Amino acid sequence: MIIGVPKEIKSNENRVALTPAGALEFARRGHTIFVQSSAGVGSGFEDKDYVENGAQIMATADEVWAKAEMIMKVKEPIAEEYPRCRANQLIFTYFHFASSEDLTKAMIERKPICLAYETVETKDRQLPLLIPMSEVAGRMAIQEGAKYLEKPAKGRGVLLGGVPGVPPGKVLILGGGIVGTQAAKMAAGLGALVTILDVNLTRLRYLSDVMPANVVTQYSNEYNIRQLIQTHDLIIGAVLLPGAKAPNLITRDMLKLMRPGTVVVDVAVDQGGCIETTHPTTHADPTYIIDDVVHYCVANMPGAVPFTSTLALTNATLPYALQLADKGWQKACADNAELKLGLNIVAGNVVYKGVADAFGLPLQTVESVMR
Secondary structure, three states: OEEEEOOOOOOOOOOOOOOHHHHHHHHHOOOEEEEEOOOOHHHOOOHHHHHOOOOEEEOOHHHHHHHOOEEEOOOOOOHHHHHHOOOOOEEEEOOOHHHOHHHHHHHHHHOOEEEEHHHOOOOOOOOOOOHHHHHHHHHHHHHHHHHHOOHHHOOOOOOOOOEOOEOOOEEEEEOOOHHHHHHHHHHHHHOOEEEEEEOOHHHHHHHHHHOOOOEEEEEOOHHHHHHHOOOOOEEEEOOOOOOOOOOOOEOHHHHHHOOOOOEEEEHHHHHOOOEOOOOOEOOOOOEEEEOOEEEEOEOOHHHHOHHHHHHHHHHHHHHHHHHHHHHOHHHHHHHOHHHHOOEEEEOOEEOOHHHHHHHOOOOOOHHHHOO
């Protein structure tokens, strides 16, 4: 198979979908790899590193997209990339369709095979291709939140760890999954007082057992959220419904309950956000303020630490990508139920329920498009 790796062009996205080590694995199996020139530079990989490991360098994105049977990306195609998508071309990337009707309609119109990292799912309901970036984003949420709590950034002027004689800051985390857990670890390590909310009592029991004493758990409901946001300095949105739009747990009217300079970091922004006032921002312009509340809603947070993120992502995606290249998408998905769940839009047909529900689109069965 011919695999294409274009350079990411989303604002300040420095990750790349394949490392030179990954290129070597494809080459050893007899596949052809085209990498756009300088695609890996932001992650610390030069063109020569790819060439030495069996890849060929192409000068432009147009060339890569035109030749590749499978495109490997990090982020979803943006508007200028839509015309490059071809019918029946396999695109393997993070799509997050439920947060973008324009992207969804464009992929329906262009008719590629859209296999989304974020909905590949194991039997035990784990999301193996989302986990590594969720781990990065969860840890970064505290790092960025702590920065924007500083007064020059319009925050409350709170040091999360406090100092002797001064109490530490308070962090509220909405969701006890991968993002929430990693955020809690980082915040606890800084010495903050941390509260994790979730609706899964089994998960809350687990977190209560494994977290340090400065982390407490509480059941998530509107009443508790309204009470807690009045006293917490940093609020992390870490809610995920796989492949579907995130629910709004904090509504616009709730912002008035928060103290001026409170910071919200909505990691769920990729799926529409779990805060009603969320809209995507970029690393170049990461924050905005509504009702004196600082919103940090960067849709590609791990792109700020590309060396770490690229290695973590390729470790997870490569085994699946090799299956797709070795067998073709139809046989690979037929043989591997985890990959099959990654199919979202196939040749113009929506086959993932969360995407269909988000925009009121007709849903086809995966089996009907794999014949």
